[in-house]
Amino acid sequence: MVPPTATAAEAVGTPDAPLTKDPVKDTILTPRFYTTDFDAMAAMDLRPNEVELEAICEEFRKDYNRHHFVRDSSFDGAADTMDPETRRVFVEFLEQSCTSEFSGFLLYKELSRRIKTKNPLLAECFAHMARDEARHAGFLNKAMADFGLQLDLGFLTANKAYTYFKPKFIFYATYLSEKIGYWRYITIFRHLEQHPESRIFPIFNFFENWCQDENRHGDFFDALMKAQPDTVRGPIASLWCRFFLLAVFATMYVRDVARKEFYEALGLDARDYDKLVIRKTNETSARIFPVVLNVDHPGFFAGLERLVEHNAALSEVVASEAPAPVKLLRKLPHWIGNGLQMARLFLMAPLRSSAYQPAVR
Template sequence: MVPPTAVANQAADKVVAVKEPVQDTILTPRFYTTDFEAMAAMDLRPNEAELKAICEEFRKDYNRHHFVRSSDFNGAADKLDPETRRVFVEFLEQSCTSEFSGFLLYKELSRRIKQKNPLLAECFSYMARDEARHAGFLNKSMGDFGMQLDLGFLTKNKNYTFFKPKFIFYATYLSEKIGYWRYITIYRHLDKNPQNKIFPIFNFFENWCQDENRHGDFFDALMKSQPNTVRGPIAKLWCRFFLLAVFATMYVRDLDRKEFYESLGLDARTYDKIVIEKTNETSARIFPVVLNVKNQRFWIRLERLVSNNAALKATDASSTVAPLKLLRKIPLWISNGAEMAKLFLMPAIDSSKFQPAVR
């Protein structure tokens, strides 16, 4: 893993500077903590066999030798125009922060529950290994552009959001599964359109996303061992909430940085629609309900969130005095709340009756 402080490091014969982390917003990756005692006390017997099988998969470490930089990286950053460099570095930073967030959570879980729940602790230790590898590889790629994140600073200074264990399951399951579909969709597109492969890191996405998929399968098995997390009316409401929160955040964020996807020859809306549909379909294997993403009103309301976000950014960038900015933002915040409420209240689909999208 790339050391937290990389001020004196060199990449491609360039001095690497520590990059200031972006300001936290609702769209930036979160750092999480949880109730470690409750996690340690979990009875895994209802699905222990599957969890042991997944743990054995983790032990094999299929990607042990995968994340090795090749000579393709030499000088690759210098070939990008300034605008492409800007949006690509932003992508690397957001991805590195997200992967590092997973590493911190899994590492702390492994450490804190080791004595009382060794099987669960071992699984988390392997996932922490994978996430550290991913974050380090991304941070090293940032070094090709003359900057890296100070991961030690992030560890100490990021705000941590407390989630109960079942909320950690929902959030991390979706994060890992949507990560799989994001990486594999980009990989498949670039495999067919190699002229759009702007940086050699994309050569690693096929194997990389299999780590994400295995992590998602682990949380699938963990929720099966704690059946109350995916049974009953309350669980259905929470599953709907987390699906909507993850999908809406991704859609607004990706449309806000659509130039990055354009640099890869992708349309951000089309890309997100594929990823959301496939993640929704995958989630039907464990969640009791999923969202009706075939309903056009779902996408219309997401587009309103995108428009409101653009208006909020324009307001922030304007020279208007602070009190007037606040007055202009209030209707937009209310509109966002109303659209999210409408999205949440749209009838969900019972997973037992779910029909996968045909493409």
């Protein structure tokens, strides 16, 4: 797949003389880069919900956070006070987050460029969202430079594999990515407001305004799906909504538990944090998806825990010194176990959004 023409230089400046960090190896848990059918996106009829989309575009034009992402003196020397283990997990968090934000920038920038003449309103919305994601990625990469590292975003642009998704799959995936990003950031921000002693780095001071960008982006995809009602109506749409909800929730839960030390450094329990974020994102998704997952079913989080166990076992196999054929044989039961567990979770009866009442906690 030919990578987009949007460049890293459009997103970020170059930090001063940090070491370039090798990108992590792609796995099912690492952020992906996406491409789609640009002609189909350009041909979309927005008239069924054009008024709402125009209102959201006007919100984007106001650019509420244009003066927000400005580093201050609190960053000076902050990296030097961090103990080695916290430093390791925090840099990992920065890298994953920067890669994810940069992925959004590339997709939105290319969409804006490719559909500009045929669908100007849609193109403008994507251009504004690319602007936001560029700021986020640049801010994160500059934070990595405080630790003497940076991501080579130009290298990632040209060399990372691109996953093709049909437009409707882009809608589901990016809607959930933006909304879950909102709940992740605002949950951390509110926790650190109450426990400022756990604010290990000044970047968390920016999370309240930051997550509002994520929320607006999610609202845009909500409005876009309303303009393409076949994406959220009918039995096939319901199946896809369930699939993407489960994929996003399971990936986040397994990844966060695997790096629970980062959340512990913030005074959070990774499992409790993820359960809250999942419940809130599920509740938010009920506003647009026809069905949502029954996350209060006793088997739901128990099933996610089994995925965690299989993932931990797979990591042990990868870290072992066994020959490659032996590793493959040892991995097979855990791959199969993950597949069966995901199938069980997917087949769990969903809840109709029109009657959804989240459990009071």
